[in-house]
Amino acid sequence: MTRRRMRRCAGLGATVAAIVGLVACSTGSATSGSTTGNSIVDAPSKAPTGVTLTIWHSEADSPALENLYKAYEKESGNTLDFVNIPAATFGFVIQTKWATGARPDILEWQGNDADALSLNMPQNAIALTSLPFVKQEGELAKLSGYVNGQVYAATLGPNLIYGIYYNKAVFAKAGLSAPKTYTDLATDCTVLKSKVPGVTPIFEAAGSSFPPQALASFLYVAQYNVGGQYANEVVKGTAKLNDPKGPFLAGLNAYAAMKAAGCFNSDAATATWPQQTEAVLNGQAAMMAEDSNSINQLVSQANGDAAAVAAKVGFVPVSATQAVANTSPDPLGTYYIPKTGNTTKERAAIGFINFITSSSEYQAYVDQADSIPTLSGTKTPSLTGLWKEAASMSAGAGLTLNSAIPGFGNQFGTQSDELIAGQETPQQVADKMQAYVEQALAAVGS
Numbered sequence: 001m002t003r004r005r006m007r008r009c010a011g012l013g014a015t016v017a018a019i020v021g022l023v024a025c026s027t028g029s030a031t032s033g034s035t036t037g038n039s040i041v042d043a044p045s046k047a048p049t050g051v052t053l054t055i056w057h058s059e060a061d062s063p064a065l066e067n068l069y070k071a072y073e074k075e076s077g078n079t080l081d082f083v084n085i086p087a088a089t090f091g092f093v094i095q096t097k098w099a100t101g102a103r104p105d106i107l108e109w110q111g112n113d114a115d116a117l118s119l120n121m122p123q124n125a126i127a128l129t130s131l132p133f134v135k136q137e138g139e140l141a142k143l144s145g146y147v148n149g150q151v152y153a154a155t156l157g158p159n160l161i162y163g164i165y166y167n168k169a170v171f172a173k174a175g176l177s178a179p180k181t182y183t184d185l186a187t188d189c190t191v192l193k194s195k196v197p198g199v200t201p202i203f204e205a206a207g208s209s210f211p212p213q214a215l216a217s218f219l220y221v222a223q224y225n226v227g228g229q230y231a232n233e234v235v236k237g238t239a240k241l242n243d244p245k246g247p248f249l250a251g252l253n254a255y256a257a258m259k260a261a262g263c264f265n266s267d268a269a270t271a272t273w274p275q276q277t278e279a280v281l282n283g284q285a286a287m288m289a290e291d292s293n294s295i296n297q298l299v300s301q302a303n304g305d306a307a308a309v310a311a312k313v314g315f316v317p318v319s320a321t322q323a324v325a326n327t328s329p330d331p332l333g334t335y336y337i338p339k340t341g342n343t344t345k346e347r348a349a350i351g352f353i354n355f356i357t358s359s360s361e362y363q364a365y366v367d368q369a370d371s372i373p374t375l376s377g378t379k380t381p382s383l384t385g386l387w388k389e390a391a392s393m394s395a396g397a398g399l400t401l402n403s404a405i406p407g408f409g410n411q412f413g414t415q416s417d418e419l420i421a422g423q424e425t426p427q428q429v430a431d432k433m434q435a436y437v438e439q440a441l442a443a444v445g446s
Helices: 014-024 063-076 087-099 113-118 133-142 168-174 182-195 211-224 226-236 247-260 273-282 293-301 306-312 343-356 359-369 385-394 409-420 426-443
Strands: 052-058 079-085 106-108 153-155 160-167 200-202 285-291 313-316 326-328 334-336
Touching: 052 087, 052 343, 063 079, 063 343, 063 359, 079 087, 133 153, 160 168, 160 211, 160 273, 160 293, 160 385, 168 182, 168 285, 168 306, 168 313, 182 200, 182 247, 182 285, 211 226, 211 247, 211 285, 211 326, 211 409, 247 409, 247 426, 273 285, 273 293, 285 293, 293 306, 293 385, 306 313, 306 385, 313 385, 334 343, 343 359, 409 426
Parallel strands: 052 079, 052 106, 200 285
Antiparallel strands: 106 334, 153 334, 160 285, 160 313, 160 326
């Protein structure tokens, strides 16, 4: 299984220019594109049957999501025509297809408001604000797929939780306890290189592009972004990503220092996410910085034995100076209904949203996924292993940095890749990221 999230935007490059153009198109049109009271959403008539609906989705969808799709087809009498998007290039492929004017009937996509704006959802998607699930989502509805007071996405969850995975046997052999801070990570690296020299202290996987973002920024900044505080300051302009004493640049510097100290695997610039999780699971590496999607990946690599994974691997919150995790909506299981002009299919797609968020079907999904629900009124399964650790980490977690800063998520994957490859310095990355964000903010009129 591979995965999501590879966004490419652009401020200073051709690809970025195209995507910033998509964001710019939303200026002045968001309110007019909103559809509260939309007859397609609110009509009491039964959803159409015998309809084929095209769904763009990530190949990394879990078995629980795949079974939910099958249950919908069986119950509705409709057929889902799957367009499988490779996880490693998910964001880039979606944005490129979208820019051509192509639209699916159902779109699996990022929940962050910056990502919703990148596809101009107020103009291009149907507002779901009046559907029953919105009240059940509570505050999440104002974070995932939320633009200008309207909700455009249904987010099934579980939300992503970012932290450090570590191999328990390797840590025990080195006489180490689980890390809590970036100082711990640096110290642990030194100890590991001395006491278990054949083991990589921290495994990085820039070949899949998204993994370095976690250690290079998300984890470090988490304690400063509880409640979205730091991100809000960046958006308002009271803080800048390239501030010499700011947390974003500090995180990049800490990351570069670990690389210079030899904490990473020699093939960090090309290694992949599956290689990363397997190395930690098998003790070839001591640690990796990743989100909770890696739990399913680890279990898959352990032939479905979740208990064996939990016995071998721990999952803990780590930030700059405190043990704080960070969290964000997961694009896997987050769905939008694009406007296609085909009323029958749009009504059927709304029926899909109502089905997957209905009490019985959503409970069955959560039970099978063995995860933390996002809709109130749903019973949380008796979590075990790493999912139990992830649930405990979510309390007091900061918001993942890319969740609310326009222009950030679209470009940071590329910049973190260049940082780990030694093609740019931390200051150069911070300067470019600040420029991208300023450009994106200007495009949306902030």
